[in-house]
Structure formats: C-alpha cells, structure tokens
Amino acid sequence: MANKDSVAIRGGRILDPGRGVDLVGDVLIREGRIAAVGPGVAAEAGRIIDATGLIVCPGLVDIHCHLRDPGFEHKETIETGTRAAARGGFTTVCCMPNTEPPIDSRAGVEYILRTAAAQGVVRVLPIGCITRGRQGKELAEMGDLAEAGAVAFSDDGSPVADGALMRHALEYASAFALPVIEHCEELSLSHEGVMHEGWVANRLGLRGIPAAAEEAAVARNIALAEFSGTHLHVAHVSTAGSVEFVRAAKKRGIQVTAEVTPHHLALTDEAVMLAASVLSEVEGADGSVGLYYDTNAKVNPPLRPATDVQACIAGLADGTIDAIATDHAPHAIEDKLCEFDLAAFGISGLETALALCLTLTEVGAHGHAPVQLPVLIERLTAGPVRALGLARFVPGLGSLAEGAPGDVLVFDPDAEWVVEPERFASKGKNTPLAGRTLRGRVVATVYGGKVVYQA
Amino acid sequence: MVQRATRGKAAEEVRPPEGVDIPTWERRHVLDLDDFSRREMEQVMETADAMKEVLGREIRRVPTLRGTIVATLFYETSTRTRSSFELAAKALGADVVSVAAGASSVQKGESLVDSARTLQAIGADILVMRHRHSGAPYLVAGHVDISVINAGDGWHAHPTQALLDAYTIQQHLGDLRGKKVVIVGDILHSRVARSNIWGLTTMGVQVVLCGPPTLLPWGLRTDHRGNENRALPPVEVDTNLERAIEGADVVMALRLQLERQQAGLLPSLREYMRLYRVDEERLARAKPSVLVMHPGPVNEGIELSPAVAHGARSVIEEQVTNGVAVRMALLYLLAKGR
Numbered sequence: 001m002a003n004k005d006s007v008a009i010r011g012g013r014i015l016d017p018g019r020g021v022d023l024v025g026d027v028l029i030r031e032g033r034i035a036a037v038g039p040g041v042a043a044e045a046g047r048i049i050d051a052t053g054l055i056v057c058p059g060l061v062d063i064h065c066h067l068r069d070p071g072f073e074h075k076e077t078i079e080t081g082t083r084a085a086a087r088g089g090f091t092t093v094c095c096m097p098n099t100e101p102p103i104d105s106r107a108g109v110e111y112i113l114r115t116a117a118a119q120g121v122v123r124v125l126p127i128g129c130i131t132r133g134r135q136g137k138e139l140a141e142m143g144d145l146a147e148a149g150a151v152a153f154s155d156d157g158s159p160v161a162d163g164a165l166m167r168h169a170l171e172y173a174s175a176f177a178l179p180v181i182e183h184c185e186e187l188s189l190s191h192e193g194v195m196h197e198g199w200v201a202n203r204l205g206l207r208g209i210p211a212a213a214e215e216a217a218v219a220r221n222i223a224l225a226e227f228s229g230t231h232l233h234v235a236h237v238s239t240a241g242s243v244e245f246v247r248a249a250k251k252r253g254i255q256v257t258a259e260v261t262p263h264h265l266a267l268t269d270e271a272v273m274l275a276a277s278v279l280s281e282v283e284g285a286d287g288s289v290g291l292y293y294d295t296n297a298k299v300n301p302p303l304r305p306a307t308d309v310q311a312c313i314a315g316l317a318d319g320t321i322d323a324i325a326t327d328h329a330p331h332a333i334e335d336k337l338c339e340f341d342l343a344a345f346g347i348s349g350l351e352t353a354l355a356l357c358l359t360l361t362e363v364g365a366h367g368h369a370p371v372q373l374p375v376l377i378e379r380l381t382a383g384p385v386r387a388l389g390l391a392r393f394v395p396g397l398g399s400l401a402e403g404a405p406g407d408v409l410v411f412d413p414d415a416e417w418v419v420e421p422e423r424f425a426s427k428g429k430n431t432p433l434a435g436r437t438l439r440g441r442v443v444a445t446v447y448g449g450k451v452v453y454q455a
Numbered sequence: 456m457v458q459r460a461t462r463g464k465a466a467e468e469v470r471p472p473e474g475v476d477i478p479t480w481e482r483r484h485v486l487d488l489d490d491f492s493r494r495e496m497e498q499v500m501e502t503a504d505a506m507k508e509v510l511g512r513e514i515r516r517v518p519t520l521r522g523t524i525v526a527t528l529f530y531e532t533s534t535r536t537r538s539s540f541e542l543a544a545k546a547l548g549a550d551v552v553s554v555a556a557g558a559s560s561v562q563k564g565e566s567l568v569d570s571a572r573t574l575q576a577i578g579a580d581i582l583v584m585r586h587r588h589s590g591a592p593y594l595v596a597g598h599v600d601i602s603v604i605n606a607g608d609g610w611h612a613h614p615t616q617a618l619l620d621a622y623t624i625q626q627h628l629g630d631l632r633g634k635k636v637v638i639v640g641d642i643l644h645s646r647v648a649r650s651n652i653w654g655l656t657t658m659g660v661q662v663v664l665c666g667p668p669t670l671l672p673w674g675l676r677t678d679h680r681g682n683e684n685r686a687l688p689p690v691e692v693d694t695n696l697e698r699a700i701e702g703a704d705v706v707m708a709l710r711l712q713l714e715r716q717q718a719g720l721l722p723s724l725r726e727y728m729r730l731y732r733v734d735e736e737r738l739a740r741a742k743p744s745v746l747v748m749h750p751g752p753v754n755e756g757i758e759l760s761p762a763v764a765h766g767a768r769s770v771i772e773e774q775v776t777n778g779v780a781v782r783m784a785l786l787y788l789l790a791k792g793r
Contacts, residue, residue, distance in 0.1 A: 197673055198673075202672040202673065202687070203687065204589055204590060204611060205589035205590070205608070205609050205610035205611025205612065205646060205649060206589050206590070206609075206610075206611075207610075208673065210673070292593060292597075293589070293590030293593055293594065334566065337566070337568060337594075338566060338567060338568075338594070339567060339586070339588035339590065339591050339594060340588065340589065340590045340594075341588040341589070341609070342588065
C-alpha cells in the first residue's frame with residue numbers, strides 16, 4: 001500500500017559504501033526513514049524518483065563548512081547555506097563557530113539549532129569553539145557547549161597557537177568524548193603569506209605560506225594527541241608532509257582523523273595565476289592582461305603544487321584521510337574584488353564539491369591513480385560520520401541502513417554542467433571554477449524523506 | 456564599454472617626433488616584461504633614442520601627445536619614478552593628473568577598482584600606477600578600458616625600470632646578447648630584479664643572481680618535493696659575490712630595505728656589507744668595461760662603496776636620465792596604439 005509520505009527512488013545504482021552495498025535497485029523511504037533497500041522494494045510510493053542510470057547514495061555529510069550566521073549574514077545565512085548544501089547533495093553540515101559572536105556559549109549553539117530548525121533546508125550540527133572568543137587564551141565552556149548540542153570543538157580559521165592550551169583542550173574535551181578539530185598552522189611560519197610558497201608565488205611576487213607552516217603544526221598536535229590519548233581531527237590537510245604525519249600516527253595507533261577539501265584534491269597553486277581564460281576572451285589579443293591574480297583561488301590552507309595534491313589523493317584513497325569536507329567559505333563580492341593581499345581567504349564550495357571530487361575517478365591531470373567511486377562516496381558519507389563520531393547524535397547517519405534517516409542523494413555521474421556562480425544558492429559566488437565544465441550533477445537531494453532539491 | 460569621443464581625437468593628434476619611424480605597436484598595457492618580445496623591447500629602445508634627442512633640445516618639449524591625459528596614481532611614495540613619468544608626459548605635451556593615495560578617497564575606503572574607474576571617468580587616457588600590493592595593476596587593467604602602466608607593484612614587477620636598465624646597458628655595450636649581468640642583493644623582495652630577469656633574458660643576457668640565501672626567492676630551483684621551478688626564466692644563482700662577479704659586464708646592486716635585519720633575514724648590516732657590498736676590490740674581478748648600476752635610491756655605503764657609486768664605472772645618474780626617455784617612449788607608443 002502506497003504511503004502518501006513515502007518516497008521511492010527506483011532503478012539506480014545504489015552505493016552505500018559504509019556497509020559495502022553496491023547494487024542496482026530501489027530505495028524506499030517511509031516516515032522520514034530508510035524503510036528498504038533492494039531490487040523491487042519500492043513498487044509504489046507517494047513520490048517516485050526514477051534513478052535509472054543514476055547513482056543513489058546516502059546524503060553527503062560535510063563536517064566542515066562556514067554558514068557565517070550570526071554576524072556575517074551578507075556572506076551567508078543558515079537558510080542560504082543549507083540551500084546550497086541541498087543543491088550540492090549534502091544533507092548534513094557541521095558549521096564552524098567563527099561567527100560574530102563566535103559560538104563559544106550555550107546560547108550560541110542554541111541559536112544555530114533554533115535557526116536551523118526554522119530556516120534550514122538540511123541538518124545542521126554545530127561545532128563549538130575551543131577557546132573563549134576564539135582568542136586562543138582560555139578554554140571555552142566545552143561542557144555547556146556539548147550539552148547544548150555541539151558535536152566537536154574548533155577555533156577554525158585560527159590555530160590554537162599555545163601548545164599547553166591545545167594540550168588542555170584535547171584533555172578537557174575527552175570528558176565529553178568529543179573531538180577537537182584543529183586548523184593546523186604555525187603562524188610564525190605562515191606570517192602574512194597569501195598563497196603557497198613555491199614558484200607561482202615567486203612568479204607573482206606574493207608572500208608565501210610554506211608547507212612547513214602546516215606540517216609543523218600537524219606534527220605538534222599529533223604529538224599532543226598521542227600524549228593525552230584523546231581524539232584530534234586534523235582539518236583541511238593540504239600537504240604531502242601532513243598526510244605522511246597522519247599516516248604514521250594512525251599506524252602507531254594514535255587517535256587521529258583527518259579531512260581534505262575538494263579544492264585541495266583537484267586544484268594546484270597554479271589556479272591562482274591561470275584563470276586568465278575568462279579575461280583574455282574579454283580583453284582580446286591586444287589588451288590581454290596575461291597574468292592573473294585570482295583572488296577566488298585564495299584560500300587557507302593555500303592550494304598546493306601537484307606533488308601535494310597527489311599525496312592528498314593517495315591519502316584519501318588509502319584511508320589515511322577519513323573524509324572530504326568542503327570548508328565552504330562564502331564571501332561577498334567586495335571581499336574578493338580587491339588586491340590579492342587584501343582579499344579574504346576562502347572558496348564557496350558546497351555546490352561544486354561533488355563534481356570536483358568526481359574528477360578523481362578519472363586518470364587525473366596530476367598523474368594520480370583513479371579513485372574508485374565507492375571509495376570516494378565513502379569519504380563523503382560514512383567516512384566523515386565515523387571521523388567525528390556523528391552516529392551517536394544521529395543513529396544511522398551516512399548510511400542507507402534500515403531505520404537510518406531518509407537522507408538520500410541521487411546524482412548523474414556523467415552529466416556535464418558549467419559552473420555559473422550567479423546561479424549558486426549560496427550567497428558566496430567566490431569560486432575559482434567559474435566557467436569551468438564539470439561532470440557529475442545532483443539530480444535530487446532527499447532529506448528526512450523530503451525532496452529538498454531536484455534539478 | 457562606451458568609447459569616449461576624445462580618445463579617437465587624441466590618437467589622431469599623435470605625431471611622431473621628427474625623424475622617428477612609427478613601429479607597429481599592439482600592446483595596450485605595460486604591466487611587466489614577462490610577455491614582451493625582443494622586438495618590442497627594441498622598439499621601445501629605438502623610440503627612446505628619438506626621445507632622448509628631444510630631451511637634448513633647447514626647448515625640451517614637443518606637442519606629440521597634446522590632448523592626452525596621463526594620470527599617475529601612486530599608493531606608495533616615490534620621488535624619482537613619479538617625477539620621471541610626469542616629466543616624460545609633459546615633455547610630450549600631455550596633461551598630467553597626479554593622485555597621491557594619501558590625499559585621495561583611497562583613505563576614505565574607496566576600492567582600487569573604483570579609484571581607477573574614477574580617473575578613467577574624468578578622461579585619463581593612460582594610468583600610471585604604483586602599489587604596494589603585487590598584482591594591483593592587473594586588477595585595474597581588468598576593469599578599465601584605458602592603458603595601464605605598472606610603475607611598480609609590491610615585490611612583483613617594475614617594467615619601466617627594467618626597460619631603462621636594458622636601454623642604459625645597450626647605450627654603453629651595444630648588443631646585449633651574451634653579456635653577463637650580476638644582480639646583487641635582496642632579490643626576494645625586488646620587483647626590479649624580477650622585471651630585469653624577464654627583460655634581460657629576453658635580450659639574450661646571462662643573468663646571475665647573488666645574495667644571502669634568506670634574500671633569494673624560495674623556489675628558484677626545483678623544490679624539496681621535486682616541483683620544477685617555472686617561476687622565472689633560467690638564471691644562475693650564487694651566494695658568493697666574489698665568484699658571481701667574475702667577468703661581469705654589468706653589476707647591478709639592489710636597494711636593501713633596512714628592516715630586513717629586524718625581520719631576521721640578516722644578522723647585521725655590517726655582515727651584509729662585508730659579504731655583499733660592491734667595492735673596488737670586488738669590482739676588479741669584473742670586466743674592465745664593467746657598468747655599475749643601481750635602481751636607487753642608494754643606501755650610501757651599504758650596497759655600493761662610495762668610490763664605486765660615484766666612480767668612473769657608475770652609470771647610476773644616466774639611468775635616471777634615460778628613465779625619462781624610456782617613459783616618453785612608452786607613453787608615446789601606448790597613445791599611438793590607441
């Protein structure tokens with residue numbers, strides 16, 4: 001009997017890599033939850049989505065994004081950010097607390113949850129601050145934050161520079177069994193840098209951020225995690241050295257997890273100077289500006305050279321890196337339409353993440369071995385859930401197990417589309433991919449049994 | 456974009472100074488020398504010859520660019536570059552609008568793009584700009600229809616300085632091919648060095664960079680993970696000045712910003728001078744015909760010994776004079792090309 005509120009997704013290739021599922025069949029969602037998965041299980045339903053020739057997988061989980069709300073609503077709000085998430089195939093997003101005021105109090109977490117409940121299109125799980133006001137001086141009231149619903153702690157955007165404070169943060173957070181997500185950056189080394197320190201920075205005359213700035217901090221924090229025996233999650237790994245440190249730490253049994261962004265997997269530092277294609281068309285031969293300082297490719301950590309990209313891909317494939325996280329960082333036009341040194345760091349990434357990641361399934365420009373599709377989907381679903389331990393907040397999250405949330409993504413892995421930032425649901429149009437043709441398009445995003453986006 | 460009527464008129468009124476052949480010139484902006492061909496550099500130098508002749512006349516002014524407006528927008532203080540451009544524009548009969556960043560709406564929060572568009576709106580044909588941030592002229596060039604000349608951006612480029620340097624060398628040594636030019640000092644933070652590397656290598660010069668490792672750009676060679684350097688054309692790098700200067704045709708010392716010591720890049724000025732100051736003893740290792748150059752302003756006694764700075768081999772003052780001729784040449788070529 002067809003339930004009016006049920007959704008049937010029929011005839012797709014179902015990938016639920018967290019449970020080793022890869023079959024052609026149907027997904028039936030009833031009362032907001034996964035009711036059945038298999039061939040012919042969804043004959044009738046209130047709403048039917050034909051997924052023939054398409055991929056059906058758990059809704060994507062982003063454990064690192066910036067929704068800018070409260071305080072920077074001109075850049076993004078919880079409403080526009082979650083709309084962007086739905087458009088990108090994400091049904092769960094964890095938002096970073098570098099808002100104004102920062103989410104360092106119970107009231108802050110409650111604000112996020114309340115606003116998300118009222119305006120959010122997908123699930124929002126708040127991350128609380130490590131330190132009060134993100135100042136790196138005193139611990140935030142982690143107990144209060146945890147009770148209110150924070151799923152992890154982070155001062156993302158800034159590292160916790162003080163080693164002893166970082167140690168205490170790791171120790172204290174373990175009382176609530178929550179991970180500390182650290183933005184690993186040794187500030188004395190990255191000092192005023194604006195892009196990766198390498199030949200492109202030298203070519204452009206820009207101050208560089210050496211790979212060692214990240215690696216030194218990763219090494220320190222892994223040492224502290226080992227010492228305190230608690231869970232460190234390394235945010236946005238971007239260098240070969242960082243991947244190596246995480247791999248070695250895991251081998252030694254240290255409780256460390258890591259994430260990487262789609263842009264660090266698919267773009268190199270050359271993106272900063274090679275976005276000239278768009279301009280040269282406008283300018284024509286005589287007026288060609290030649291070089292280009294693409295502020296939309298300015299991001300922290302910076303885009304790195306091919307050898308680092310390859311190492312990140314290898315780390316993703318072998319499980320050293322647990323999750324792909326967008327680090328979606330929307331900005332207003334004026335934050336980017338300025339001198340490169342003065343431009344804000346960040347890429348608006350939710351709506352291009354899936355397609356950018358899918359480029360890894362092909363033999364890449366960076367000479368890496370193709371990443372298998374189920375592996376890639378795992379790093380976008382079960383991987384991030386496992387990394388932060390999110391299943392204790394939302395049982396079944398990131399899977400299509402019976403009784404799991406009815407969060408499903410349907411996408412066409414072969415459909416090509418052109419990145420047009422002006423069509424983003426996000427307020428942040430800041431992407432270095434504008435005008436680029438990507439393959440892999442979201443067809444439908446279902447959250448809690450409701451279709452929240454359909455192409 | 457709407458083309459202003461005055462622009463066509465200005466272009467018509469451009470006449471070459473007497474005796475100057477009009478070369479073909481397609482370029483709209485001069486942002487760096489990285490995309491200059493050898494022929495283009497030669498065109499600038501040939502045109503500069505004619506301009507130098509104008510500057511030698513009793514009345515050092517021609518009406519060639521009458522009706523053209525040259526705006527200078529300087530976000531960094533500069534005496535010589537700015538006055539050099541202004542004299543060049545005036546010698547060609549152009550009108551000059553000067554905007555010092557401190558005195559303009561820049562301090563009121565106006566964006567760089569808006570400031571440049573404002574100058575375009577008041578009728579400027581050529582915008583000469585200096586900015587402390589690398590790449591700023593590229594941002595402007597992408598958002599205005601008028602010509603942009605980069606008068607120095609951050610650490611990145613200073614193409615007119617490099618053109619006047621090449622011109623000065625050519626005046627003394629003729630064909631630049633195969634000549635050895637040693638650039639000494641703070642290469643890392645030097646837009647003069649970067650533009651000279653492009654310009655001189657295009658002209659067939661063998662460029663040697665010399666300085667302490669902390670002031671040499673990281674990534675000049677293949678990096679520690681095997682990423683090849685594609686930043687700049689092939690150059691030699693030597694941290695030993697005695698060795699580097701051997702057989703040099705030109706020694707170009709760069710200005711040392713005294714704050715580099717505070718930043719921890721140098722132990723002391725004393726040691727810098729001991730290792731990298733160009734003095735007579737070191738200069739004796741170069742060719743007897745060696746030229747000593749410096750983009751100025753010189754920290755007297757630090758980059759060059761006084762005897763060398765003011766000695767027979769120094770062409771530092773000539774660089775300044777040639778700067779006006781080269782900038783006249785560029786203004787002329789850009790205005791003519793419109």
